[in-house]
Amino acid sequence: MIGSALAGLWGGFSVALEPHNLMWCFTGVLVGNFVGVLPGMGPVATMSILLPLTFGIKPVGAILMLAGILYGAQYGGAICSILLNLPCHPPHAVTCLDGFPLTKQGKGGVALGLSVLGSFIGASWGITEMVFLAPVLVDLALQFGPADICSLMLLGLLAGSTLARGSPIKGVAMTVLGLLLGIVGTDVQSGAERLTFGITHLDDGIELVALALGVFGIAEFMNSVNQVLPVNLAYSRVALKDMRPSKAELRRALPAMFRGTLVGSLCSLIPGTGPTIASFIAYATEKRISRTPEKFGTGMIEGVVAPETSTHSSIQGDFIPTMSLGIPGDAVMALILGALMIQGIVPGPQLIKEHPDIFWGLVASFWIGNILLVLLNVPLIGIWVKMLAIPYKYLFPSALFFVCIGVYAANNDMFQVGETIVIGVFGYGLLRLGFHPAPILLGFVLGPRFEDAFRRALLISHGNIWVFVERPISAVFLAIAALLIGTQIYVRLRSRKVRLLNASPEIAKT
């Protein structure tokens, strides 16, 4: 088992180190970092905007580039939150608490330097987990029947929608809406055109790019236009030499990194608890075990490093169910899966066997990408800091152009630009009504496979709907799902304080 995993990893390195793949990985990290550092651009928006760039590339290169974009954007967001107190992505909200005070004290460079190191350590552990856990999971999953897969998807969908921010019922509604949007188009089995309302352009279904860019692009720009306050650049002068931590700081930060790694990897094992929850727990842990908890919020290096590390460790962990089971945990992973599907690759447990180059190449590229991230960020920090100064009034018109050309280039079809505009207006309405649109993407990506598994499960069981509870594996998944909903209801009824966490749509940036 371990031997075959290591052999796979070895093969993966030879794939990832091929010059053109290495180049795509490098481009991804660079461009992702470049866009992610811009104030207001979170990883999901960055990935959606850059997704069309990967269409012309072969599947392996495309997925390596997209993964590179993800951690580039992730780290770019950290720069933005530490230096400007501007979290563009929910996991970074806690990074700001101590990151910005450190910046005010002139130690922003140190915080950034240690975050790079922490994210590398966290990611490395997450990758190690993936190397050894993913093949085990795949072996298990290959024994699943359609009923089991169906229940597993249901669990994944429920976890992804109820544990995200905002009201759980709205999250579930968004998932159902996503499933419905995934149905639009020609049904593969019967050839019936469903929910197209006579529009022939919709026969092939709604485009993932149009959906993602409508919801995370146009809707987000409508939400932010003229609402973005000018950023405070007074403290953000950071040069290369500022990034080196002192020995004392390193001694304080290293244990925090390991604790953050642990929290992150534990969180990624629980379905639905993604990087956001991991970063909150990591921060809370640091505060609890610290001898000076009252100093948190005034610039404690532990309070920056631990959440950043746990975020990266948990994102890497999220790749495990995504790549080995084909079930994404959040919008970021849904985009990765969607990109694979656009390349004509069916995600699921068979992926490792059918496309070992993609799976192991991706794993190996994680390491290479994270090393590139460190190598890039140390010398380029001065440039990133300058990019922070780009005002929003220049940013969103340029980004809108990228949205348009990206959607157009996906299929050379102007109709899809119109589709994106309509989805954007609709998405903004959803934002204003207090919905968080991320679960739409989950439902959209899983929809067709969910329907297929559901149909086949009932075909095999001759229409016996109880098959889902009669099969033990499926029953376990359903029990976990029931437990999940039960706890949610219990927590809601018990304390209304949770409402504080459900921030208003203004903070709904994904």
Next chain:
Amino acid sequence: MSQEPKHAAATLRNWTRKRDFYAGALMILLGSVAAIAGPSYRLGTLVQMGPGFMPTALGIILIVLGIVMAGSAIAVAEGEDEDILPQLPQWRGWACVLAGPIAFMVLGTVSGLIPATFGCVFVSALGDREATLKSTVVLALTVTGFGVAVFFYLLQVPMPLLTWRGL
């Protein structure tokens, strides 16, 4: 006794101001669309499910969720959760954000990449409160130059730079 209907009317008025009332109503509407359209694609049986089964089922689930969502808004106190429009509605900003991509669509179909890019950036940049004609033109020209270099020459997006196809 006569206060009863008045009270009910006040509750109703309060209810119809809530964000979740409209959130629920929207879900009920969307669910109904799917649930009504679904059966026309043939429902089938549980063993041999037709293409209409899933949309109908999902539509019904969405309607139920919408009812619960709208219903829960009754209990919300007066004045809370009512800000469906932001405090300062950005009509100009919204219009420009949407007009930019529309300009891209129209100009891209009629006359090519250069006017489409310029138009898209120019129109949407006007949505910012501080936008001046000069800054907008400079921004639009910069992005056009960059866009043509990257998307036409580097990535070879098949779209003519400048033509006239007529309206």
